[in-house]
Amino acid sequence: MSINDNGNHPVVPFPDKKINVNLDDCENVKCEDCESDEFEIVWILKKISAVLSTTGKPELLTLEYFKCKFCGKRLNIIRRNR
Numbered sequence: 277m278s279i280n281d282n283g284n285h286p287v288v289p290f291p292d293k294k295i296n297v298n299l300d301d302c303e304n305v306k307c308e309d310c311e312s313d314e315f316e317i318v319w320i321l322k323k324i325s326a327v328l329s330t331t332g333k334p335e336l337l338t339l340e341y342f343k344c345k346f347c348g349k350r351l352n353i354i355r356r357n358r
């Protein structure tokens with residue numbers, strides 16, 4: 277999968293919203309390959325040139341994605357903030 281957010285991936289809201297559910301009732305997301313439910317966050321830093329930036333100055337955009345702690349498979353969820 278591409279790390280570019282093309283609108284097809286669930287995006288985790290940032291900052292985290294308060295949720296009113298009992299997490300014990302919620303299913304853990306599992307790795308498609310090894311069924312592990314533990315993931316690590318990997319950061320990608322994107323350089324936005326001054327021409328493309330809304331402020332007219334070069335900016336950094338951060339993207340996070342989750343990777344299976346055991347087999348390294350990328351989870352199809354991207355977290356974005358800038």
Ligand SMILES: [Zn+2]
Nearest residue numbers: 307310344347
């Ligand atoms: Zn895995």
